[in-house]
Amino acid sequence: MQPVYFLPKENFPAFLEALKGLGSVYAPVKVSKQSYSFKAVEKASEIAFEALRTILPPKKFFYPPSETLISYDDGRILEYQEEPEFKVIFGVHPCDLAGLGIMDTIFEDGPADSHYVRRRRMSMLVGLSCMPDKHCFCQSMGTDCPEKGYDIFLTDIEDGYFLQSQSTMGGAFLDGSGMTGILERAREAHKDRYKEFWIRRKDAFSIGFAPDNxxxxxxxxxxxxxxxxxxxxxxxxxxxxxxxxxxxxFDLVDVASLSGDSGERRREWDSxxxxxxxxxxxxxxxxxxxxxxxxxxxxxxxxxxxxxxxxxxxxxxxxxxxxxxxxxxxxxxxxxxxxxxxxxxxxxxxx
Amino acid sequence: MQPENIALKTPYLPVKGTIRSIQPMAADNYLFDITESTGSLASCKPGQFVELWVPGVGECPISVCSGRVGESIQLMVRRAGRVTSALFQLEEGDWVGLRGPYGQGFPMHEFKGRNLCMVAGGLGVAPIRSVWQYALDHREDFGKLILIYGMRHTTDILFRQELKFLLRRRDIDIFIGAEEVMGPELPPIAAQLGRVTDMLRLADISPDYCVAVCGPPVMYKYVIEGLKKKGVPDAQIWLSLERHMKCGIGKCGHCFIGGKFNCKAGPVFALPEIKHAPEAIECANGEY
Known part of the structure; x- marks a missing residue:
């Protein structure tokens, strides 16, 4: 298995700085008394670690509510592909990791949706453990324990985080020299606390159903x-x-210029x-x-x-x-x- | 940027087509012949569809209505909505966009060597035309052929000239009927009053027939009942289902039926595949 690490909480700002070295970092930010939203963050203090569900799930980074797919101009049909910038999405909980896995399957299924897939490939997902509230039922859907779909996953074990990587990119990041002095190799005590956390979490769900039938x-x-x-x-x-x-x-809509000679073909979230x-x-x-x-x-x-x-x-x-x-x-x-x-x-x- | 991204092309890019001819067939039903130089549509099979794009207005899914797609593709379009209304404003020489072909067409390979009955209701005759053209082009591959084509009014008949010609052939039995007489009469031999189901009763369909059906959503239940009475097993009945396939590639969700995307798994299904899928051949509002 990939090596596992321990990140003491006091080292988190340095960890975040290293993530920022890869690209813009987005994380849950408190936007009102009871709502959170994934937003670009600069400092660790901006991150709402306690956030459970953001208003919109992280799909918005790869599948924006409205985007141009093709354009046309004076009788020519043109491909419209923006070059995505690298994004690190921090604080993705198990349910949202599973959600992105489903989105990946749909959009990668041939013919692949290049607009989604390009953005997705230019991203790193950093998962974060959570404790369920009275509306969480990921356990019933079998999406409560992330076994795939993340690059790095952080389990909160009180004084620090237990770090696992799954992808080559996540593994390289944790094993890399940039993490020297920030991460420690996880010791037996950390592993025990990690295991305890997930057992405690399993029993923390207050609602649910048997999904079998x-x-x-x-x-x-x-x-x-x-x-x-x-x-x-x-x-x-x-x-x-x-x-x-x-x-x-989604819906597909044409947005034409006033003259009608040029325009764009856009997609917009539909319901x-x-x-x-x-x-x-x-x-x-x-x-x-x-x-x-x-x-x-x-x-x-x-x-x-x-x-x-x-x-x-x-x-x-x-x-x-x-x-x-x-x-x-x-x-x-x-x-x-x-x-x-x-x-x-x-x-x-x-x- | 990672190198694998370079190869990823948007699947939403249409090819440019030029309208070569527009032939009015009935009120609000025009046959568009569109040339396309890349050859990307040449692999069109009977029952497949394309996304037809009127720049600045939008796309709509249209069934291919010819069994022979070469340098041009024929699309029978009814003026029914925003995009088709805009299309009717275009003239010969104007350009449109085309994406496709999409979906699973009628399983012509499975029909080969067997008797084939084609059932069309209204505009459903467009995809069925690609089936009969294919079958007649490969006549020796098929057993007996029956074509049943029903419409509401006699004036609604599409492909009148072609059907007149077909009626002279001895190697295909043709039943054409309308529910009401209006304007010019139907081609004489087959002219009759009645619904598709009435003609189904008249046709000599034995249980060994394969059946290709396309028509308005309300028609299916009755056609299936009629075929059951003839002893045709479900597995030999193939239906082309109508949905608004907006993307054509199993992403946008508009054509979802039961557990499948109509644009990818369909639009043509064998009856057992969709028989128990909610909303597939029954209509939510109970109208048949």
Whole structure:
């Protein structure tokens, strides 16, 4: 295995300086009383180490809300590829690492989306351990213990961080001469505290469900009355989708100059919760109502990619739950309803 | 920059096509013949689609409607939305963008050596035309051929001249019907009133037929029922599903059906693949 290191907390500023040597460093920053956002940081004091979920997940660095894909000018069609600058994203929690892994799969799947992949390749992900709050359910989705998807991962073991690397780039950084005097080789005591942390964390989740039969449950409960109940409260605002670490849907739009001779073709984040998302020519809409759309979203998150890619697209970060103005994106509560037995109803059917 | 990035090209770059001819076929239905010099569309198979781009307006997915794509590609377009309305303003010699071909077309290799029934409803005749053209170009590879083409009004008929010619052939059975007579009559031999399902009943379809279906979303349930009555097994029924494929390459999410991207896994599916997928052949609003 790759060597593991210990970073004493007093050495963190020096560690950050070394990361800044690679490129701009982005980390969670407190932006209001209760919200955090990934922003460029200069000093360690700017970083909100306590942040759990940022408003937007780190997908925004590789898949911006709006970007130009191609342009045209006077009858010529031109490729539009910006040269991405190297970015270090610091403080990515396990759920968001899993989310980026899913985004990678979708955008790398051939034909690869060069715009995403180029930016992603010019990046380093530095993960950070966290303790779950009342909305976290990554454990249920199996995304709570990062085994891949990061370059370097920091586990908080009180007086310092336990550092693991996974990629060649992460390994080279930790093993490199730049870390002399900043990192120590992890000793047995550090390893013990590392192990203790993850056991303690495992027991810290307050909500969850058994994911084992989720696939069958989502299929069986397609007509469950809960969808009507929740969907009728849905405002179709689409809040749940930009905040989701794995929502990748976009619209393609043309932005023409006034003369019409030149312009750009852009992509913008779209949401399956918007009325026209599944509409085809002739105004036929495959998901005309909020019930259809909400149900689709839940199914896509909890079952959608089982066939195409072999994974679910919910990572259990809880962002949709906290950002839904109608309080209907409580995935844990809904799954618990779907999984609950209907014995009582069956009995009354029989009598 | 890492060297591997150099090779990565944007998949959203269209090739430039020039409109060679525009042929009105019915009200709001024009056949566009577009030349393209790079040859990137020459591999088009029946049932595949391209993203047609009107610069400054947008792209829309259009089925390829000819079985022979050479130096030009034929697209039958209905004026139905923003992009197609803009396309109808263009003239011969104007340029457009084309991306593709995308998706899995009809499995012509699987149809070979077998009897083939083609069922088209309305504008669904466009992709089905690529199937019959391919089958007739390789006539000796196929068994019996049946074409069923239904439309709402008699005036909606597309490819009238070509169908008149086809009706003279003895190696393909053709049923053309409209729900209502309006304006000029249909080509005489096949002219009849009725729906696609009525013609399905009349056609001599045995359980060994493969069936290629394309039509409006509301048509599928009835066609499938009709074919069931004829004893055609699900695995021999292939349906082209309509969705708004915006990117064409399995990224944008607009065409998602059940667990699959229609643009990549479809638009043509064998019935067993999508039979139980929610929203695939049933419509959310219960309209058929």
């Amino acid at each position: 989720l696939r069958a449950t989502m299929d069986m409960e397609w007509d469950n009355p809960v969808w009507e109940e929740l969907g009728n409260r849905c405002l179709s605002c689409g809040n749940c989708t930009p905040v989701c670490p794995t929502c990748y849907c 399956c919760q918007f009325t026209g998302f599944a509409q085809v020519a002739g105004d036929f809409n495959f998901r005309p109502g909020p019930v259809d759309r909400l149900k689709f979203w839940y199914r896509h998150k909890l079952h959608g990619f089982d066939d195409a890619y072999g994974f679910k697209t919910c990572v259990g970060c809880g962002r949709c739950t906290v950002s839904c103005p109608s309080g209907i994106d409580d995935i844990v509560a809904v799954v618990n309803i779907l999984q609950s037995s209907k014995k009582a109803e069956n009995k009354s059917d029989a009598t």
